[in-house]
Amino acid sequence: MVFSPSPSLPPDDLEYILRHGETLWQEVADARFFITGGTGFFGIWLLETLAFVRKRLNLRFSVSLLSRDVERFSRRFPHLAAHPAFAFVQGDVRDFRFPEGRFSHVIHAAAASAAPQPPAEVFSVLVDGTRHVLAFARAAQAARFLFVSSGAVYGAQPPEMTCIPETTCCAPDPATSESVYSEGKRAAELACAITAAACPEMTCVIARCFAFIGPHLPLNAHFAAGNLLRDALSERVLRIKGDGRTVRSYLYMADLVVWLLTLLIRGQSLRPYNVGSDEAVDIAALARRIRDALAPASSIEIAQPAGTALPPRYVPDLERARSELGLEVRIGLDEAIARTARWLRETTA
Numbered sequence: 069m070v071f072s073p074s075p076s077l078p079p080d081d082l083e084y085i086l087r088h089g090e091t092l093w094q095e096v097a098d099a100r101f102f103i104t105g106g107t108g109f110f111g112i113w114l115l116e117t118l119a120f121v122r123k124r125l126n127l128r129f130s131v132s133l134l135s136r137d138v139e140r141f142s143r144r145f146p147h148l149a150a151h152p153a154f155a156f157v158q159g160d161v162r163d164f165r166f167p168e169g170r171f172s173h174v175i176h177a178a179a180a181s182a183a184p185q186p187p188a189e190v191f192s193v194l195v196d197g198t199r200h201v202l203a204f205a206r207a208a209q210a211a212r213f214l215f216v217s218s219g220a221v222y223g224a225q226p227p228e229m230t231c232i233p234e235t236t237c238c239a240p241d242p243a244t245s246e247s248v249y250s251e252g253k254r255a256a257e258l259a260c261a262i263t264a265a266a267c268p269e270m271t272c273v274i275a276r277c278f279a280f281i282g283p284h285l286p287l288n289a290h291f292a293a294g295n296l297l298r299d300a301l302s303e304r305v306l307r308i309k310g311d312g313r314t315v316r317s318y319l320y321m322a323d324l325v326v327w328l329l330t331l332l333i334r335g336q337s338l339r340p341y342n343v344g345s346d347e348a349v350d351i352a353a354l355a356r357r358i359r360d361a362l363a364p365a366s367s368i369e370i371a372q373p374a375g376t377a378l379p380p381r382y383v384p385d386l387e388r389a390r391s392e393l394g395l396e397v398r399i400g401l402d403e404a405i406a407r408t409a410r411w412l413r414e415t416t417a
Contacts, residue, residue: 073143073144073145073146073147074112074144074145075283075411075415076116076147077113077116077117077283077284077411078283078407078410078411080407081282081283081321081407082116082117082120084322084399085117085120085121085322085325085326086120086124086125088326088398089121089325089326089329089330092329092330092333092334093121093127095333096127096129096172096173096333097125097127097128098127098128098129098172099129099172099173100129100130100132100170100171100172100173101118101129101130101131101171101172101173102131102132102133102134102171102174102175102204102208102210103131103132103134103174103177104134104176104178104197104201105134105175105176105216106134106135106177107133107136107141107144107145108178108179109280109285109321110177110216110277110324110328111133111177112145112148112284113282113321113322113324113325114175114325114328114329115131115145115148115154116148117325117329118131119147119151129153130154130155131153131154131155132154132156132157132167132171133155133156134156134157134158134159134161134164134178135156135157135158136158136159136160138156138158141156155167160197161197161200161201162192162193162196162197162200163200164204166204166208167208169208170208170210171205171208171209171210172210172211172212173210173211173213173332173333174204174205174208174210174212174213175214175216175328175332176198176201176202176216178193178197178201179193179194179216187245187248190248190249190252191248191251191252191255193252194252194253194255195255195259197256198215198256198260199259202259202260202263202272205263205270206267206270210270211270211271212270212271212332212333213270213271213272213273214273214328214331214332214335215257215260215272215273215274215275216277216328217253217256217257217274217275217277218249218250218253218277218278219232219276219277219278219344219382219384220240220249220250221239221240221250221253221254221257221276222236222238222239222276223238223239223240223241223247223250224238224240224380225238225380225381225382225383227378227379227381228378229381230348230381230383231348231383231384231385231386232342232381232383232384233342233384233385233387234276234339234340234342234385239254240254257274257340260272260338261338264337264338271335271336271337272337272338273332273335273336273337273339273341274339274340274341275327275328275331275335275340275341275343276340276341276343276384277343278316278317278319278342278343278344278382278383278384279291279293279317279318279319279344279345279382280318280319280320280321280324280344281293281318281319281320281401281404281405281408282320282321282407282408282411283321283407283408283411283412283415284321285297285321292308292316292351292354293318293354293358295307296308296354296355296358296359297358297409297412299363299366300358300359300361300362300363300366300409301362301363301413301416303362303363303365303366304366305367305368305369306355306358306359306363306366306367306368306369307368307369307371308351308352308355308369308370308371309371309372310351310370310372311370311373311374311375311379312351312352312355312370312374313350313351313352313374313375313379314350314351314379314380314381314382315348315349315350315379315380315381315382315383316348316349316350316354316381317345317346317347317348317349317382317383317384317401318344318349318354318401318404319343319344319345319404320345320399320403320404320407320408322399322407323345323397323399324343326395327343327389327395328343330395331343331389331393334393335393336392341388341389341392341393342384342385342386342388342389343384343389344383344386345384345397345401346384346397347397347400347401348381348383349401352368352370355368356368357401357402357405358409361402361405361409362409362412362413
């Protein structure tokens with residue numbers, strides 16, 4: 069298979085992250101980062117940001133990146149693969165060979181592949197992978213460990229609850245394999261708690277991430293926003309599989325990077341933080357907003373008639389991150405769609 073080089077992020081977004089993360093950079097000026105999941109949606113944004121900030125501010129930090137396929141990554145992102153401050157470790161997150169030396173900051177953002185996989189494989193990647201990365205972080209004497217978890221750990225959000233806070237004690241149904249991702253993330257959080265108890269000198273921060281939008285969002289996976297963007301970009305019918313009433317929220321990726329790096333550097337150990345937007349929108353409204361931004365002449369097709377029960381919701385409460393860390397959603401959904409649409413037009417022309 070031939071891979072064309074992927075385009076870089078919009079310069080305006082990188083400048084935005086630099087500006088809104090200005091209180092963070094000197095704290096990692098000499099850091100040695102280790103990142104898993106660096107070739108995924110979150111990872112590419114983190115790597116692009118670190119490369120940009122390092123050059124702009126003349127910092128000295130270095131980054132080691134775990135990848136299952138370094139050659140494939142190098143073909144897709146040659147400018148990152150050739151970066152003099154980036155090193156690559158090839159291997160699986162569950163059994164990679166530990167690189168030598170001390171690392172100050174570990175970001176564990178690896179997850180199961182977006183391609184369909186057996187539930188046992190998904191669970192193993194999430195749980196065994198996290199345990200292995202935690203073991204590496206201890207061996208590397210890391211001071212800060214960020215686990216990129218998911219809002220899926222709460223299970224189904226009660227539909228009458230507008231936004232779900234970190235204190236909510238609900239859970240996925242463990243008696244179905246459909247809960248494998250949610251339960252895998254829950255078990256991985258528990259692995260963080262076990263490690264933190266045995267190694268209190270390492271701060272383990274948990275980021276419970278919800279839904280996101282921005283450049284590099286996969287357009288042919290299980291992400292509703294990505295599928296709608298794909299359809300609009302092709303100027304074809306925007307198809308919604310359900311009844312369009314499911315409620316989500318979408319944080320733009322430039323805000324996400326500021327949030328994740330703030331959690332890595334400032335978050336409290338084992339005090340989970342929701343990460344996302346609290347600007348709720350149902351899928352039908354999201355489709356209309358994407359259609360209006362990319363393909364005004366396209367129509368929208370909703371597969372199922374509207375139900376009568378309250379629709380499912382997946383929207384975080386952000387009070388903890390706001391009050392404790394001063395984080396804010398600065399880029400609203402319409403602006404997020406506009407920025408993503410502009411990047412897609414420029415890079416797919």
